[in-house]
Amino acid sequence: MQKTVILGVIGSDAHVVGITILEQALSTSGFDVVNVGVQTSQEEFVDAAKAHDAEAVLVSSLYGHAKQDCEGFHEKIEAAGLDVATYIGGNLAVGQDDFEETRARFEDMGFDRVFDSETDPEEAIAALNEDLEVAVAEDGEHERRLEA
Numbered sequence: 001m002q003k004t005v006i007l008g009v010i011g012s013d014a015h016v017v018g019i020t021i022l023e024q025a026l027s028t029s030g031f032d033v034v035n036v037g038v039q040t041s042q043e044e045f046v047d048a049a050k051a052h053d054a055e056a057v058l059v060s061s062l063y064g065h066a067k068q069d070c071e072g073f074h075e076k077i078e079a080a081g082l083d084v085a086t087y088i089g090g091n092l093a094v095g096q097d098d099f100e101e102t103r104a105r106f107e108d109m110g111f112d113r114v115f116d117s118e119t120d121p122e123e124a125i126a127a128l129n130e131d132l133e134v135a136v137a138e139d140g141e142h143e144r145r146l147e148a
């Protein structure tokens with residue numbers, strides 16, 4: 001069974017290129033990707049995760065307002081009874097910032113993993129393989145997937 005991941009850009013953010021690249025890379029790696037697109041509300045992420053019985057929710061934000069857009073997100077996930085890994089990545093703060101501070105801030109908000117805008121899709125794939133316990137053969141292909 002393929003592992004389903006929800007992918008989208010939160011809030012009023014319309015930057016689409018990053019999630020398009022991530023979608024292609026994740027699909028090629030064997031994940032079932034539900035791309036909810038840009039300008040997606042918290043509720044739409046939660047509804048998609050529920051409807052598709054997803055195992056991970058990947059939130060992208062580029063325009064600098066991720067903190068405001070994600071406030072209360074994990075409370076909604078919990079209220080919906082979802083058990084999902086949550087990742088966030090992109091340009092998560094306005095202007096220059098200390099990324100370790102940014103990482104700590106988003107981890108405090110409940111995200112399992114926080115990625116900066118230099119992140120290659122391979123890093124996200126490796127993290128998902130680890131967190132969702134996806135076994136990968138030496139040739140890089142998914143060999144089998146362990147049931148949680």
Ligand code: B12
Binds near residue numbers: 021095115
């Ligand atoms: C193209 C672009 C636009 C286009 C977007 C077109 C479109 N529909 O996509 C347009 C012109 C519309 C635009 C508008 C704006 N933009 Co703009 N834009 C850019 C630009 C030049 C490139 C973005 C891009 O496509 N990168 C290429 C992709 C492949 O990279 P990426 O998006 O970073 O994604 C990768 C990683 O970040 C990571 N990643 C991303 N998300 C996630 C999520 C997870 C879970 C993981 C693991 C990884 C991950 O993986 C991706 C693939 O490698 C950047 C500057 C830059 N060089 O990044 C500014 C930039 C993002 N924009 C910026 C701003 C401010 C805006 C506006 C607010 C400007 C304005 N005042 O109107 C508006 C916002 C509009 C809106 N509602 O979203 C700022 C954000 C500043 C900040 N965060 O501090 C930037 C950084 C420019 C800058 N230096 O000031 N923008």
